[in-house]
Amino acid sequence: MSVSHKEEILNNEAATVAAGQRLGSVCKPGAVVHLEGDLGAGKTTFCRGFLRAFGYSGAVKSPTYTLVEPYELTGGLIYHFDLYRLGHAEELEYMGIRDYFSVDSICLIEWPERGAGALPLPDIRVRISAHGKGRCLDLAAQTRLGEQLAANYRDAEQ
Numbered sequence: 001m002s003v004s005h006k007e008e009i010l011n012n013e014a015a016t017v018a019a020g021q022r023l024g025s026v027c028k029p030g031a032v033v034h035l036e037g038d039l040g041a042g043k044t045t046f047c048r049g050f051l052r053a054f055g056y057s058g059a060v061k062s063p064t065y066t067l068v069e070p071y072e073l074t075g076g077l078i079y080h081f082d083l084y085r086l087g088h089a090e091e092l093e094y095m096g097i098r099d100y101f102s103v104d105s106i107c108l109i110e111w112p113e114r115g116a117g118a119l120p121l122p123d124i125r126v127r128i129s130a131h132g133k134g135r136c137l138d139l140a141a142q143t144r145l146g147e148q149l150a151a152n153y154r155d156a157e158q
Contacts, residue, residue, distance in 0.1 A: 010135040016042045020049025026152035030103040034112040034122035041128040043110045077105040083114040092118040
């Protein structure tokens with residue numbers, strides 16, 4: 001499988017929210033999305049947009065201390081993970097991490113590298129990095145489902 005990439009420049013917070021909302025609008029239950037980037041890169045802002053695509057309008061905070069925040073929405077169950085404070089990947093096994101990944105849920109995972117070995121391969125990897133005064137978003141498909149989602153994401157842009 002060839003890995004498809006989509007790069008775009010996000011000039012401000014609104015563009016980051018819009019990109020997240022666009023991915024959310026094409027995402028399906030069963031999908032796993034890894035969000036990579038430095039502290040303050042905009043991963044949680046992207047998640048806010050993603051959740052808006054499912055009708056969520058409340059505050060979205062990074063679940064840094066609880067590790068996971070569940071959102072039961074009309075479009076399904078979404079789990080938002082933040083593994084920044086995770087000590088060891090084995091801790092995820094103790095919290096029953098495998099139970100979160102099902103055909104009925106979507107998992108958004110910030111700092112996935114901290115859970116290496118305990119997490120499934122993502123369908124989509126989103127990397128956000130500084131780019132001048134804005135951000136650069138690199139979206140890459142990692143599975144067949146990811147290829148479909150990436151194609152739909154590109155189509156939703158037009």
